[in-house]
Amino acid sequence: MPNIDVVIPVFNQAFELGKCLQGLRDQTLRDFSVIIVDDGSLPPLDPVNARDLSVRMVRQKNAGASAARNRGAREGSAPYILFCDADIKLKKNAIQTFYHALNNSPTAAFAYSSFFFGRKLFRLWPFDVARLRHEPYIHTTSLLRRADFPGFDETLGRFQDWDLFLSLAARGKTGVWIDEPLFKVRPGGTMSVWLPRLAYQWLPWLPEVRRYRTAREAIARKHHFTV
Numbered sequence: 001m002p003n004i005d006v007v008i009p010v011f012n013q014a015f016e017l018g019k020c021l022q023g024l025r026d027q028t029l030r031d032f033s034v035i036i037v038d039d040g041s042l043p044p045l046d047p048v049n050a051r052d053l054s055v056r057m058v059r060q061k062n063a064g065a066s067a068a069r070n071r072g073a074r075e076g077s078a079p080y081i082l083f084c085d086a087d088i089k090l091k092k093n094a095i096q097t098f099y100h101a102l103n104n105s106p107t108a109a110f111a112y113s114s115f116f117f118g119r120k121l122f123r124l125w126p127f128d129v130a131r132l133r134h135e136p137y138i139h140t141t142s143l144l145r146r147a148d149f150p151g152f153d154e155t156l157g158r159f160q161d162w163d164l165f166l167s168l169a170a171r172g173k174t175g176v177w178i179d180e181p182l183f184k185v186r187p188g189g190t191m192s193v194w195l196p197r198l199a200y201q202w203l204p205w206l207p208e209v210r211r212y213r214t215a216r217e218a219i220a221r222k223h224h225f226t227v
Contacts, residue, residue: 002054004032004095004143005076007083009068011039014048016086016186021049023089029096032082035075037068066152066160069140073149082143087186090141094182098143101178109148109173110165112138113182127175133225136162138175141183148173153222158215166223 006024010017017036024034033054038045040062047055058075060068069083082098084090091097094113102111114123124137131137140161150167152160165175213227220227 002031002033002078004080004082004099005073005078005146006032006034006095007069007072007076007081008034008036008086009039009065009072009083010036010041010045010086011062011065011068012041012045013086014041014045017045018048019186020084020086020088020090021047021053021055023092023094024084025049025052026092027090027095028093029099031099032095033076033078035072037072037075039063039065039068064154064157066154066156069152070154073146073151076146079146080143081146081149083140084183085140085185088141088183089186090183091181095143097178097180097182101176102143102145105176107174108176109168110142110144110175111178112142112175113178113180115139115141115181116184118185118187121181123181124177126177129169132162132165132169133223136165136219138162138165139185140164142175156215156218158211159219162219163222166219170223 008020033056036047036055036057038057038059040060044059047057056075058071060071073081080099082095098111102108114121136159138161148168153163156163216227
């Protein structure tokens with residue numbers, strides 16, 4: 001049985017899925033299987049570039065990324081889960097580095113890394129609960145122990161990743177940070193909008209800033225902190 005389930009939620013992203021699978025084919029550690037959850041694509045997607053990979057395609061009616069990720073997690077049984085959206089391109093050593101970091105940190109529930117969004121580097125820092133309450137800095141593409149995975153909140157339309165790691169922190173779980181960008185997010189996908197920090201302070205009338213604040217307030221209410 002493979003040691004890691006790589007779960008890919010996908011919706012009408014044939015090109016992105018092909019690139020994502022190419023990145024998985026190039027991995028230095030191959031002890032993983034791939035579970036693709038087609039979340040109601042029309043027409044249904046085929047897993048191109050899947051040769052030499054252990055791939056299972058699961059299809060469901062459109063229910064959103066969180067529901068697709070949860071479905072993928074339920075379909076697998078490996079002790080570790082790596083959520084990898086279709087717009088992610090992993091470095092060749094990404095899965096190996098994630099696995100070694102988490103395997104060598106027995107008290108940690110997950111391993112996360114810095115990453116690129118297009119050409120912009122998001123260089124992160126060691127796990128800090130207080131800072132996590134202040135900002136959503138851990139990306140969904142992190143390696144988790146299945147035994148600790150609480151599931152994504154399917155009622156949230158945004159910040160599902162932030163909610164996940166706050167939920168883990170509330171249970172006393174911690175993460176280990178990898179000081180290396182292990183993947184790149186292609187603009188235009190699930191993390192398609194990025195604005196400079198000052199925009200959120202000085203441009204409150206922008207629709208994206210309004211949506212951001214509304215979603216942030218929902219997370220703050222759920223996890224009992226102020227924004």
